[in-house]
Amino acid sequence: MTQEQNKERVLSGMRPTGALHLGHYVGVIKNWIELQKSYECFLFLADWHALTSNFDEIDMIKKSRIEYIRGWLASGIDVDKAIIYCQSAIPEILMLSQVFLCLTPPGWADRSPSWKDFQSNSNANNKLDNLGFYTYPILQAADIAIVRGNWVPVGEDQVPHVEIAREVIRKFNRLYKTNLPEPAPKLTATSKLAGIDGALKMSSSIGNVISLFEDEKSLQKKINKIKTDDKRQGVESPGDPNNCTVFSYHKVFSKAELCNEVDGLCRGAKLSCGECKSKLGKSMKEELLPISEKSRQISDKDCLEVLHEGNLKAGKIIKNEWNNLKEKIGF
Numbered sequence: 001m002t003q004e005q006n007k008e009r010v011l012s013g014m015r016p017t018g019a020l021h022l023g024h025y026v027g028v029i030k031n032w033i034e035l036q037k038s039y040e041c042f043l044f045l046a047d048w049h050a051l052t053s054n055f056d057e058i059d060m061i062k063k064s065r066i067e068y069i070r071g072w073l074a075s076g077i078d079v080d081k082a083i084i085y086c087q088s089a090i091p092e093i094l095m096l097s098q099v100f101l102c103l104t105p106p107g108w109a110d111r112s113p114s115w116k117d118f119q120s121n122s123n124a125n126n127k128l129d130n131l132g133f134y135t136y137p138i139l140q141a142a143d144i145a146i147v148r149g150n151w152v153p154v155g156e157d158q159v160p161h162v163e164i165a166r167e168v169i170r171k172f173n174r175l176y177k178t179n180l181p182e183p184a185p186k187l188t189a190t191s192k193l194a195g196i197d198g199a200l201k202m203s204s205s206i207g208n209v210i211s212l213f214e215d216e217k218s219l220q221k222k223i224n225k226i227k228t229d230d231k232r233q234g235v236e237s238p239g240d241p242n243n244c245t246v247f248s249y250h251k252v253f254s255k256a257e258l259c260n261e262v263d264g265l266c267r268g269a270k271l272s273c274g275e276c277k278s279k280l281g282k283s284m285k286e287e288l289l290p291i292s293e294k295s296r297q298i299s300d301k302d303c304l305e306v307l308h309e310g311n312l313k314a315g316k317i318i319k320n321e322w323n324n325l326k327e328k329i330g331f
């Protein structure tokens, strides 16, 4: 038995829907880099999921696939430790999803937080009003089950999706006498980075993002636009770091000593917001510029080759699992 076969499995994907930005890096990729040290990681481009919201933007999805692979590799995802693949390249995932759809009562899909948000938000994207989006937790359950995933890294708001997957898998196991693991959520420490405008979430559709591939000049330009404590009346008055988006970035990118220093100086009205952003710039550049530099050395061809290899590796495991399951189902 190889070392990989002894490790528990983590399954995680990203929907390739536009530019790769720091929200993805902080909320997902950094976490993957840690997880690949201890788990057998299955990391995939969730392009069937991308279709649920962007079914009329196929070219964008195709372009994003390459960009995401480039960003994952440049950030430190190691193909010797993690299997990188594309969901749509392995049709057996959809086959299991179809079986799951048949045994799932609609009420379970109704519990999806994403669907509930869509239903209750009058400004929600109308394109989401489709059965693919409504049932996407069921496809997610198939994504997890088909690789016998044990853990799914999620933010707290996504835990109900993993709960739905557990229930679907439990029912499937009961019906067909299988032993697929019931996955558990692995809560991520920092799951969201605020947008530069102070919005809770960084999002390409809002346009409040910093790309993972900024050069030095454009990165500082974006940092200069990050929202500060809007109640602060100039440098002479004390600020409140807890009400400041710049400070929330310090907490992610700066060392604890610098965060403490900034906190004290800001509250004591001894630091201008401009200086504070320069300090933040230094911390962010230290971490991010090597990534953007490395990304420039990774060609589209490199990305496609990595993806091809990963599709073969994951495909073999998934096809094998599907054959076992199909036999149990009796198809």
Ligand code: SF4
Pocket (backbone or CB within 6 Å): 228, 229, 232, 239, 240, 241, 244, 245, 246, 247, 262, 266, 267, 271, 272, 273, 274, 276, 277
């Ligand atoms: S000094 Fe820094 S932490 Fe304080 S309000 Fe300005 S930007 Fe925010």
